Amino acid sequence: MTAPLICSIYKSPKKDEMYLYVEKKAQFSKVPEVLLEQFGKPVHVFDMLLKEDKTLARVKAKDVLDSIAEKGFFLQMPPPKEAYMLDAYRAPTQGRY
Template identity: 50%
Template sequence: MKRICSIYKSPKRNEMYLYVLKSDALKRVPPELMVAFGSPVHTFDMVLSPERKLSREDIVQVLENLDKQGYHLQMPPAEDEYIEHLPEELLRRNDPM
């Protein structure tokens, strides 16, 4: 089950992305979600298939969401995930000791 997908980023939240079927564009995304997401910025199109790996999302879940609801919302990573990836130097600089 291959799908041609368009990916949009949110201008309101860093690292929030909306996956939609290219053929549907944003037609199936609920208006309430569009208000919360902000004016979408198209980033790129790609072919999705179960064999493809995504860096932060489960491809099977993305494909299921696209089929069932017409979109998949990728939320930003949790705040503690950001901290895990900060360079040690920055963490030491902010250490009060």
């Protein structure tokens, strides 16, 4: 069982729905510089006490805790675009309006 920790969550100004979870006291000290450059200037969303049994919207709390313990951070990527949503951006095909 992974120990609970106080976690800070930041969103990326460059990519919608991309979030970076870090231990509050360590902040970005363990996050690779190249990741921070691609992520952009982190925008603080909130802090929370994270335990394995905490329910999160898109990821498992245990996965977040394990990643922070192992790497010092957890990067939550945006969800994949649904195919039906991409249809609105595709060029119309012949005979279709």
